[in-house]
Amino acid sequence: MAGVFLLGRTIFEKSTAQAAALCFTRQPCLPLRRRAGCRIADLSRPRQRSQSERTRRSRLYRYGFCRHRPPPRFRSKTTRLFYLGTLSYSYDVETVCKGVRKLLDDGENVELHIMGGGPDLEKLKQYENRAIKFYGYLPYSEMMSIAKGCDIAVNAIHSHAMQSVTNKLSDYMALQKPILNSQTNAEVLSLLNLLPHENYRSGDVDSFVQAAKDILKRKNDPVQSDEIVRRFRRDISYRKIVNLIERLANE
Numbered sequence: 001m002a003g004v005f006l007l008g009r010t011i012f013e014k015s016t017a018q019a020a021a022l023c024f025t026r027q028p029c030l031p032l033r034r035r036a037g038c039r040i041a042d043l044s045r046p047r048q049r050s051q052s053e054r055t056r057r058s059r060l061y062r063y064g065f066c067r068h069r070p071p072p073r074f075r076s077k078t079t080r081l082f083y084l085g086t087l088s089y090s091y092d093v094e095t096v097c098k099g100v101r102k103l104l105d106d107g108e109n110v111e112l113h114i115m116g117g118g119p120d121l122e123k124l125k126q127y128e129n130r131a132i133k134f135y136g137y138l139p140y141s142e143m144m145s146i147a148k149g150c151d152i153a154v155n156a157i158h159s160h161a162m163q164s165v166t167n168k169l170s171d172y173m174a175l176q177k178p179i180l181n182s183q184t185n186a187e188v189l190s191l192l193n194l195l196p197h198e199n200y201r202s203g204d205v206d207s208f209v210q211a212a213k214d215i216l217k218r219k220n221d222p223v224q225s226d227e228i229v230r231r232f233r234r235d236i237s238y239r240k241i242v243n244l245i246e247r248l249a250n251e
Contacts (some may be wrong), residue, residue: 078131079216080111080150081180084143085168087118090161092182092202094120096154097127099208104131108213113150115143147175152215157183158202164188173232178219180211194228196221 081100087093093114100112114124115135128134135146147153153172157163164185172179173191181192182202189199196218200211 076109078109078111079152079219080113081152081154081212082113082115082147082150083154083156084147084171085116085166087114087116087120087124089120090158090163091118091120092156092158093124094127095182095203095205095208096156096180097124097132098205099212100132101127101129102205102209103212106209108216110212112154113146115146144171144175147171147177151177152212152219153177153179155179155181155183155188156202159184165191170232173228176223176225176228178215178221180208180215182208191231194224194231196223 081096083093083096085091096112100110103110110131112132113135114133115138117137121134121136125134135143138146153175155169155172157166159182161183163183164187169179169183169188169191173194176195178196179192179198181188181197181199183189192199196215198211198215200207
């Protein structure tokens with residue numbers, strides 16, 4: 001019998017051996033809590049929430065893509081990079097911070113907006129300046145609103161990390177922003193072909209800088225919007241999970 005997993009917001013069907021192997025990775029395998037249309041806990045967010053925030057998040061998630069606030073009106077014509085999520089040893093955000101500093105030294109008009117927290121937050125704050133901004137944890141709708149007003153997402157994951165399609169990457173895909181990527185997972189590399197992206201080597205500042213300069217030239221390349229919606233809308237993907245579970249249960 002196969003194992004069924006929801007990684008990020010994409011469905012995977014694995015053999016029993018593959019499923020068992022996935023359980024030992026650091027990427028959490030999120031169980032299906034209810035039938036289609038359910039809400040799934042986001043383990044990277046703070047646990048304590050007010051009733052009003054829980055109600056707001058429920059409405060945001062109900063139809064798949066979130067209904068965000070309007071994006072903020074940034075004043076300058078700066079190109080804004082952004083990172084969402086955990087700041088820990090699996091995520092190579094330090095290389096991104098160093099790379100943005102080097103881009104500034106090279107005369108590029110860029111900023112980096114980092115939303116999230118974790119054990120590496122205080123260490124990374126040494127790079128904070130007028131162009132590198134740390135927000136900490138934010139309500140989901142506010143975080144996605146800021147991201148919507150930015151230009152390029154950064155999927156900064158070390159090559160040794162075992163993550164596959166994360167919640168972070170799923171949010172990036174839903175926003176349909178160009179992506180700077182250091183993840184080497186084959187499934188991720190395939191998904192990135194749906195939109196403009198550039199790959200760089202994790203831990204290599206010069207590689208990041210070159211990839212950033214390349215993506216700046218092609219950030220307006222076409223996006224396969226229909227295919228992204230088909231793969232990442234929750235009401236569609238959850239229905240597929242339920243159908244898959246029911247089919248496997250009857251085998």
